[in-house]
Amino acid sequence: MIEIAELANVSIATVSRILNQNGRYSKETEKKVMDIVEKYDYQINQSAKSLRTKRTNTIGIVIPDITNEFFAKIVREIEDYIVPKGYTVFVCDSNESEKMEEMHILSLVGKSVDGIVYISTKKEVHKIYDSFNIPAVYIDRRPHNAGTLIISDNEMGGYLATMHLIEKGCKKIVMLRDEKLFSTVKSRYAGYLNAHQMLSIPVDNNLCIDVKVGYAYAKDAVTDLIYKKICFDGIFANNDIMAIGAIQALKENKIKVGKDIKVVGFDNVSLTAFSYPSITTISQDAKKLAQRSVDELLKLIKHQSKGGDVIVIPVELIERESTQIN
Amino acid sequence: MIEIAELANVSIATVSRILNQNGRYSKETEKKVMDIVEKYDYQINQSAKSLRTKRTNTIGIVIPDITNEFFAKIVREIEDYIVPKGYTVFVCDSNESEKMEEMHILSLVGKSVDGIVYISTKKEVHKIYDSFNIPAVYIDRRPHNAGTLIISDNEMGGYLATMHLIEKGCKKIVMLRDEKLFSTVKSRYAGYLNAHQMLSIPVDNNLCIDVKVGYAYAKDAVTDLIYKKICFDGIFANNDIMAIGAIQALKENKIKVGKDIKVVGFDNVSLTAFSYPSITTISQDAKKLAQRSVDELLKLIKHQSKGGDVIVIPVELIERESTQIN
Numbered sequence: 075m076i077e078i079a080e081l082a083n084v085s086i087a088t089v090s091r092i093l094n095q096n097g098r099y100s101k102e103t104e105k106k107v108m109d110i111v112e113k114y115d116y117q118i119n120q121s122a123k124s125l126r127t128k129r130t131n132t133i134g135i136v137i138p139d140i141t142n143e144f145f146a147k148i149v150r151e152i153e154d155y156i157v158p159k160g161y162t163v164f165v166c167d168s169n170e171s172e173k174m175e176e177m178h179i180l181s182l183v184g185k186s187v188d189g190i191v192y193i194s195t196k197k198e199v200h201k202i203y204d205s206f207n208i209p210a211v212y213i214d215r216r217p218h219n220a221g222t223l224i225i226s227d228n229e230m231g232g233y234l235a236t237m238h239l240i241e242k243g244c245k246k247i248v249m250l251r252d253e254k255l256f257s258t259v260k261s262r263y264a265g266y267l268n269a270h271q272m273l274s275i276p277v278d279n280n281l282c283i284d285v286k287v288g289y290a291y292a293k294d295a296v297t298d299l300i301y302k303k304i305c306f307d308g309i310f311a312n313n314d315i316m317a318i319g320a321i322q323a324l325k326e327n328k329i330k331v332g333k334d335i336k337v338v339g340f341d342n343v344s345l346t347a348f349s350y351p352s353i354t355t356i357s358q359d360a361k362k363l364a365q366r367s368v369d370e371l372l373k374l375i376k377h378q379s380k381g382g383d384v385i386v387i388p389v390e391l392i393e394r395e396s397t398q399i400n
Numbered sequence: 401m402i403e404i405a406e407l408a409n410v411s412i413a414t415v416s417r418i419l420n421q422n423g424r425y426s427k428e429t430e431k432k433v434m435d436i437v438e439k440y441d442y443q444i445n446q447s448a449k450s451l452r453t454k455r456t457n458t459i460g461i462v463i464p465d466i467t468n469e470f471f472a473k474i475v476r477e478i479e480d481y482i483v484p485k486g487y488t489v490f491v492c493d494s495n496e497s498e499k500m501e502e503m504h505i506l507s508l509v510g511k512s513v514d515g516i517v518y519i520s521t522k523k524e525v526h527k528i529y530d531s532f533n534i535p536a537v538y539i540d541r542r543p544h545n546a547g548t549l550i551i552s553d554n555e556m557g558g559y560l561a562t563m564h565l566i567e568k569g570c571k572k573i574v575m576l577r578d579e580k581l582f583s584t585v586k587s588r589y590a591g592y593l594n595a596h597q598m599l600s601i602p603v604d605n606n607l608c609i610d611v612k613v614g615y616a617y618a619k620d621a622v623t624d625l626i627y628k629k630i631c632f633d634g635i636f637a638n639n640d641i642m643a644i645g646a647i648q649a650l651k652e653n654k655i656k657v658g659k660d661i662k663v664v665g666f667d668n669v670s671l672t673a674f675s676y677p678s679i680t681t682i683s684q685d686a687k688k689l690a691q692r693s694v695d696e697l698l699k700l701i702k703h704q705s706k707g708g709d710v711i712v713i714p715v716e717l718i719e720r721e722s723t724q725i726n
Contacts, residue, residue, distance in 0.1 A: 113506070113531055132507055140491065141472045149466050153493060157500060162507040165466065165491035167479060174483060180439075181458055181488040185511045205439050289670075318674055344615075348644055350676025 082107045132162045133371065134182035136175060138195040138215075140167035142315065143343040144360065145193065148213065151364030152191060159372070161188075170195045170254075170287065183208055189371045194220070195254070209374030209381070211367045216257035222374065222381040224367045228258045231356040231389040232265020235310045235338040238354065240273060242336050242397050244308030246281060248299065250292055250320060251312050253284040259312055262340065266310060281306055285316070292319030300327050307335055314339035314346050317353050321396065337396040351395035362387045408433045458488045459697065460508035462501060464521045464541075466493035468641065469669040470686065471519065474539065477690030478517060485698070487514075496521045496580075496613065509534055515697045520546070521580070535700030535707070537693045542583035548700065548707040550693045554584045557682040557715040558591020561636045561664040564680065566599060568662050568723050570634030572607060574625065576618055576642050579610040585638055588666065592636060607632060611642070618645030626653050633661055640665035640672050643679050647722065662723040677721035688713045 079086040084103055091097035092107045135152060137145040153163050164187065166178035175195055182190055183206045190202060190210040198218035202210040212220040239247050249266050251259050263282070270277045283299070285291040292311060299306065300323065311317035317339030324331050331337060331351050339346055342357035366385050373379035405412040410429055417423040418433045461478060463471040479489050490513065492504035501521055505528065508516055515535040516528060524544035528536040538546040565573050575592050578585050589608070596603045609625070611617040618637060625632065626649065637643035643665030650657050657663055657677050665672055668683035692711050699705035 110531075113509075113526075130510075132511075140466065140475050141469060143467060143469070146467045146472060149493060150495065153495060153500075157503075162503050163492070164460075164507070164511075165493060166489070167475060167491060169476065169479060174479075177483075177488050181490070183439075184456075185458075185490075200439075205436075322674075345671055345674055348648075348671055348676075349674040 078107060078110055081110045130186050130188055131160055132164060132185070132187045133189045133191065134164045134166060134178075134185075134187045135191045135193075136166045136168060136178050136182070137193050138168050138170045138175075140165070140169075142313075143345070144313070144341040144358065147343075147360040148193075148364050151361045152368055155365050156368045156372075159368075168195055172196050189375050191367050191371060192220075209371060211371040211374065211381075213363055213367050214258055216384075222370045222379075223384045224363050224370065225258070225384065225386055226358040226363065226389050227386050228261035228389075229265040229268070231340060231358075232262035232310070233269050234265070234389070234391045235262075235340065235356050236266045236269035237272075238391055238393070238397060239308040239310060239336055239338060240269060240275065242308075242399075244336055245275065246278060246306045247308040247310055248281045248283060248296075248306045249310045249312070250295060250316050251282065251284045252287040252316075254287070255284070262310075262312060280304070287313070287316065289315050289319040289322075292316035293323045294319075296320045296323035297327070300324075300329070309335065309337045311337065311339050314341045314343045314353065314355055317355070317396075318345060318349060321349070321351070321353070332396050332398050339396075342392055346392075346394065351398075354394045354397040355392050357390045357392050359387050359389070404433060404436050407436045456512050456514055457486055458490060458511070458513045459515045459517065460490045460492060460504070460511075460513045461517045461519075462492045462494060462504050462508070463519050464494050464496045464501075466491070466495075468639075469671070470639070470667040470684065473669075473686040474519075474690050477687045478694055481691050482694045482698075485694075494521050498522050515701050517693050517697060518546075535697060537697040537700065537707075539689055539693050540584055542710075548696045548705075549710045550689050550696065551584070551710065551712055552684040552689065552715050553712050554587035554715075555591040555594070557666060557684075558588035558636070559595050560591070560715070560717045561588075561666065561682055562592045562595035563598075564717055564719070564723060565634040565636060565662055565664055566595060566601065568634075568725075570662055571601065572604060572632045573634040573636055574607045574609060574622075574632045576621060576635060576637040576646060577608065577610045578613040578638050578642075580613070581610070588636075588638060606630070613639070613642065615641050615645040615648075618642035619649045620645075622646045622649035623653070626650075626655070635661065635663045637663065637665050640667045640669045640679065640681055643681070643722075644671060644675060647675070647677070647679070658722050658724050664723060668718055672718075672720065677724075680720045680723040681718050683716045683718050685713050685715070 079089045092099050092104050135149055139145055149165055168175035192210050192212050193214050194217045196217050201219050212223045216223050283295050285295045309320050311320055317337050321331050321337055329335055339353050339355040342355045346353035346355045374381050405415045418425050418430050461475055465471055475491055494501035509532045518536050518538050519540050520543045522543050527545050528534055538549045542549050609621050611621045635646050637646055643663055647657050647663055655661055665679050665681040668681045672679035672681045700707050
């Protein structure tokens with residue numbers, strides 16, 4: 075009340091009368107005080123309230139790379155779905171750093187969020203629910219100790235991508251993998267192997283290249299293959315950004331993408347539609363991934379579920395110029 | 401202590417002995433308890449501490465569109481700069497909604513962040529410092545009541561873009577503006593007018609088109625100009641995403657981008673380098689915008705500044721295919 079009185083430039087007694095709706099005060103003063111109370115009250119109560127009730131109507135989302143459109147889209151879809159239900163969303167970007175991710179989880183716990191949607195860059199996570207009594211739902215990647223998990227059908231994605239390249243005539247398909255070998259990458263690789271096996275096409279282990287995630291590393295890796303005169307006619311890149319790096323390397327070496335070497339990416343970020351050539355890719359359904367994760371998180375928050383389910387969302391091949399013979 | 405004892409599955413007396421380093425307990429039990437204390441202590445203290453000291457070593461960033469790479473880049477640059485200084489960052493995406501933005505500000509205040517970096521979608525903001533006693537620094541857009549502001553030299557950007565189009569032979573330049581007419585857009589428009597004036601080229605007001613921000617709206621607006629047979633030979637788009645929409649409309653109508661109609665965007669997102677044709681654009685220095693905003697915010701947090709400065713960061717024209725005659 076002291077602070078409200080100061081901010082409103084009225085006496086503490088006046089604030090008290092207005093708050094208790096008791097005694098004399100003008101409509102004007104009441105409005106002035108209540109405007110401040112409205113904002114100020116919120117501020118004070120949040121910290122005090124979180125000690126009492128542990129419900130804050132906020133959730134945290136931890137993502138590994140805010141500049142990767144696929145993760146940004148998931149955030150946007152989560153917001154579109156959960157904000158109308160009365161929640162606020164805090165986004166934490168770990169920049170693929172385990173240490174940063176750790177800090178973010180502790181901060182979110184410290185801020186008493188009601189739940190966490192978690193895309194981890196780690197091989198193993200704390201049991202967030204057990205340790206902090208905060209429900210968490212995992213998307214995309216499956217670190218050890220993860221609870222409820224919402225993932226795309228990555229193995230099917232890897233299978234569809236590879237099958238498509240083989241159907242288009244490729245026999246020696248490079249797979250560019252994120253060297254961190256997340257569960258997603260392993261599943262996509264399993265799909266790559268399945269497609270080969272299905273058609274009895276031998277897999278050349280030398281064509282499976284592990285690189286740091288990102289445009290520049292993928293470009294360097296493919297440039298390296300070209301310089302070493304290693305023979306290949308197709309590339310399945312672990313994500314679209316790596317596909318774009320690979321294509322850039324091919325273009326700089328005057329190799330015709332689509333005709334000479336065909337490329338498939340993964341994620342269906344908007345770059346794949348607008349780049350030249352446009353890029354065939356596996357589309358992940360960001361909206362469904364987001365909505366199912368919110369559904370599961372809210373069930374956990376409301377104690378309507380014990381968690382631990384794995385929910386697999388279908389993927390789709392989007393055919394574009396990078397696998398068409400021009 | 402009750403909760404720690406429960407979590408560690410030991411007696412409260414044991415927890416007490418370990419915490420006070422007094423009496424008998426095994427090394428094993430000590431580790432088990434201290435592991436929990438480490439995490440748990442953090443959780444408890446955060447809320448209590450924020451009531452006491454009001455310092456949380458967290459800052460909030462409010463951005464209008466997490467799926468726009470320019471804003472994502474600013475977030476990343478802020479993190480890269482402030483995290484090593486011991487801060488955690490919460491990102492809030494308003495999705496260009498004023499209501500959402502309002503909620504985010506209140507949530508950040510409620511979570512007692514030490515400061516806010518604020519890119520607003522509103523014409524007028526609360527005086528955050530006055531109302532909530534939380535330092536705030538604004539980037540990019542300048543709503544009424546904004547304090548310290550870090551902006552690109554938008555007027556110079558508009559001037560450079562327009563001058564470049566004129567030098568390349570354009571006489572009838574469409575300007576695609578975000579209909580919300582943020583301060584940034586107005587400044588870019590002022591630069592567009594200056595360039596015309598400088599060379600005594602008349603401005604056709606019908607060529608200044610206000611559209612909702614986004615790919616689809618820009619594409620529709622340019623398609624509309626083509627159908628109405630309105631004469632133009634250049635487009636200066638308010639941001640790169642609108643430039644990409646404009647180019648798509650031109651391509652679908654068999655108009656040669658670069659040769660027949662030249663296009664300049666704004667922001668230098670990575671799409672502009674990879675799209676076909678690649679897009680001439682004005683590069684904003686996301687790193688400098690981010691670092692200067694952090695510097696100013698930390699000064700405000702540490703009471704080393706009264707704030708209110710406007711800091712203008714230079715921009716640069718990046719020439720690509722969309723303004724080259726092939």
